[in-house]
Amino acid sequence: MSVHLTHLTLSQFRSHQRAEMAFDGRPVVLYGDNGAGKTNLLEAVSLLSPGRGLRRAAPEDLIGRACALGWKIEAQILSAGTPHEAITEARPGTPRSVRIDGKAATQAALGHLCAILWLTPAMDRLWTEAAEGRRRFLDRLVLGFHPDHAEASLDYEKAMRERNRLLRDAVSDPVWYSALESRMAEAGARLTANRLAVLARLKAARDDTSPFPQAALDLADDAPRGADDLAAALAESRRRDMAAGRSLIGPHRADLIGRWAERDLPAAQCSTGEQKALLISTVLAHARALMQDTGQPPILLLDEVAAHLDESRRAALYDAICALGVQAFLTGTGPELFTPLGSRAQVFCATARNGASFLDPVT
Known part of the structure; x- marks a missing residue:
């Protein structure tokens, strides 16, 4: 039984003033120029798990540049066949808070909803x-x-x-x-x-x-x-x-x-x-x-992962993700990196306009 995000809403989170996305469980491709907000979206998803996210940023560093009121992430997560609402947010000078299904919760409680794992370019030197x-x-x-x-x-x-x-x-x-x-x-x-x-x-x-x-x-x-x-x-x-x-x-x-x-x-x-x-x-x-x-694989956040793989290994990675039924978020600079996925993925184009990020579905 798959675990996946079905809806995600970001408010004043880094470069995303307001973003709303719906997902159907397929892998999610985010392509666009550097600085268009792709990694910022992956970081938001990573904060639906315990800890400080994939950049290990302090809560105040996540506040959008155009707003000093704070940031908010709202997500609908289908876990073990049951839908759950998870909300995490922070205001200036305060630690981030978590609510699950309308009740205050700890960050550790997020780990019981789903497992989230990521690879980022900074981890290339991990070994x-x-x-x-x-x-x-x-x-x-x-x-x-x-x-x-x-x-x-x-x-x-x-x-x-x-x-x-x-x-x-x-x-x-x-x-x-x-x-x-x-x-x-x-x-x-x-x-x-x-x-x-x-x-x-x-x-x-x-x-x-x-x-x-x-x-x-x-x-x-x-x-x-x-x-x-x-x-x-x-x-x-x-x-x-x-x-x-x-x-x-x-x-x-x-x-x-x-x-x-x-x-x-x-x-x-x-x-x-x-x-x-x-x-x-x-x-x-x-x-x-x-x-x-x-029966529940993790949600994978794979930032710029295709850039270091040859064509055959890219195809093998995509096939493995689809075979396992994993909801993976993959970023890259161009759609050609994800051609082998075809209709097996949802695709969004990330653009930066007037200092803010936008994510538009590609059909």
């Missing part, structure tokens, strides 16, 4: 940059299978921030540390267990017949993985952590290690094109596994 980006990518994969992963992450981060403050202030009271370390250990063990379970699931969902190189993924984490052992390790590390002014062990330092499975080659040593292809194969394995386990 060669710092571990933080790979860790965020992994946690986004995990959210599709374990929506409560966001809550565990928030619990862990909150306890760690409080512990770090004690460390910086050179507080030595063991009772305070023990309470915080117990919270960190409990939430941290959940984070690690979720990550390992999803990596095992992705391995089982690999498609060795695909034209995309298959990624072998592993978790590099020096911290103990059980709650009791992690709590003991944190207690033992207090003196060293106090010298550093921060927590030096735990799942917040984990790394996602990727290799080209067939060649046993580290992803960081692959060409730029192959690194992108490894990310695509991982996204497809994730969608395949979710479809097998829940």
